[in-house]
Amino acid sequence: MDAIRMTGIVKCFGPIRANDGIDFTVKQQEIHCLLGENGTGKSTLMNILFGLYHPDAGEIYINEKKASISNPNDAYALGIGMVHQHFMLVNQLTVLENIILGKESGGFFLDKKESRRKVEELVERFGFKIDLDEKIINLSVGMKQRVEILKTLYRGADIIILDEPTAVLTPQEVEELFKILRQLKANGKTIIFITHKLNETMALSDRITVIRKGKVAFCCDTKDTNEKELATQMVGRQVEDVVAKTGEVKGPVVLELNQVRLNKRTKETVSLRVRAGEILGIAGVDGNGQQELEEMIIGNRKVEEGEIKINGTPIQNLSVKARKTMGIGYIPSDRHKNAMVADFSITENFLLGYQENPRYVKKGLVNYKALEEDAKVQVEKFEIKVAGVEQHIGQLSGGNQQKVILGRETSHDPKFMLVAQPVRGLDIGAIERVHKTLLSLKEQGKAILLISAELSEVMNLSDRIAVLYEGEISAQFAAGTYTKEEIGLFMAGKKQEEMAYEVDSQ
Ligand SMILES: Nc1ncnc2c1ncn2[C@@H]1O[C@H](COP(=O)(O)OP(=O)(O)OP(=O)(O)O)[C@@H](O)[C@H]1O
Ligand SMILES: [Mg+2]
Secondary structure (H helix, E strand, O other): OEEEEEEEEEEEEOOEEEEEEEEEEEEOOOEEEEEEOOOOOHHHHHHHHOOOOOOOEEEEEEOOEEEOOOOHHHHHHOOEEEEOOOOOOOOOOEHHHHHHOOOOOOOOOOOHHHHHHHHHHHHHHHOOOOOOOOEHHHOOHHHHHHHHHHHHHHOOOOEEEEEOOOOOOOHHHHHHHHHHHHHHHHOOOEEEEEOOOHHHHHHHOOEEEEEEOOEEEEEEEHHHOOHHHHHHHHHOOOOOOOOOOOOOOOOOEEEEEEEEOOOOOOOOOEEEEEEOOOEEEEEOOOOOOHHHHHHHHHOOOOOOOOEEEEOOEEOOOOOHHHHHHOOEEEEOOOHHHHOOOOOOEHHHHOOOOOOOOOOOEEOOEEOHHHHHHHHHHHHHHOOOOOOOOOOEHHHOOHHHHHHHHHHHHHOOOOOEEEEEOOOOOOOHHHHHHHHHHHHHHHHOOOEEEEEOOOHHHHHHHOOEEEEEEOOEEEEEEEOOOOOHHHHHHHHOOOOHHHHHHHHHOO
16 A cells, blocks of 8 residues: 555745656655755655645645645644654753653643653664653754654654755764664554665665656666666766875975864874865764864864964964954855855855955945855856745755855865865765865865765875874874775774784784
8 A cells, every 4th residue: 555645746936846746656664765966856845745835736645545734733643754854852851851742641741651651662662772861952963863753653653754864874873773764664664765875775765766856757666776777867967986186295284283182081182284285084983073173173162272273373262254264165064053044045145254355345335246246156156956046045955055155165265175074965966066176176276174974085085084083083194095994993993003003913
């Protein structure tokens, strides 16, 4: 039986046909992957199914019965739950309180005992590992996601939609999530999973639908396809990994970190150098000091010990604005918090961080014409899918937001680029574009620090690699010196000296 059948779904936003007559079917108890380029209409289709958007045309059948879904309450009544990419949890409440919030039958406190019993039963049945009494604020991203999944189960969901759930997870957390999803399937649940990662699609799904430009391009059983075919179906062409030509870079040192302590608990401090024309890749499992490193270099966290220099000038006591004015381009890991204002137009977003630029602001007056010109150039260069530069950036798909930021940050001839998790949430075509952009910046002699949880990205692009482990550098070497497996060991805490010893003694 089909758990979901959506037929002829159309949804327009002004001139954009986000869904252009989509037929989408998911069988009961199936894990179904929804693939497609950025801005192709995946989230829109799922928001329609969850009752957040109303289609302009089309019909929805749930378990073969015609359904009308006007809001998420209707969706839940039909057994449909959704986990969004941006979690909707209350930080100061506990896990249990968040799960039962808004769903208490007797009253929030009266009912807690009964609710706890119900939640404990779910935790047990589906094999979740989670502490119900921990506050949300103390949880890792992976844990918060489990709370969101539990919330949908507690509300009785049989069909669970996950919109890019792995984009922000570490490899270990992805494994844990997959275990949970397989367990849910074994217990009769149906799962729809949006991702840009083809290896995940192949590993997890039973069936796959590829959407292109608002229409279904391809649908098949996972066992009948492969990553290459899926890539071609998504992008309409072959996509190659972009790999840098590396070698020793002799340009002058641009960024210098001298004995910077990333957090109070570490024994060792961090020292790094990035030269003009060089990409230094920071590898490591997320949460090992990447955030601290990023924030200290850009100026969002105080440097308590050590020194950071750009072209020989100490910057650790300068404001973010002053650092940016010195010529730092910045692609932050959290673009929503640090790089954009959702309710501003694309043009207005081009001003962010460049308020001191005389091209944009003269005698306190903003030159919108110049901003608009520059925004248009970048929209064209990066093939950003927009209705126009006056569109709010918050309305763009995730991948297209990232391209706007990349366009802005690379268009001011930066001396140094601080680039953190640049391809998170991007489709494979867009990843290729970002990687080519980074390499061309390197060719132009820019110094680039690339912080990424994707080891293959670090290995493909970097001239040198440093591995972060628990706030310290466990190894630093020229790219190509160690294999993927060996770097994996550094990421798990093995020290470079130990590796050298083993090699020597063989
Ligand atoms: N609320 C909205 N207002 C205006 N346009 C929107 C809105 N929501 C989505 N769109 C547009 O609809 C199109 C499809 O967007 P959608 O978010 O569904 O893409 P997606 O396939 O999920 O992309 P991504 O992989 O980047 O998340 C995009 O062009 C987007 O700009
Ligand atoms: Mg989306």
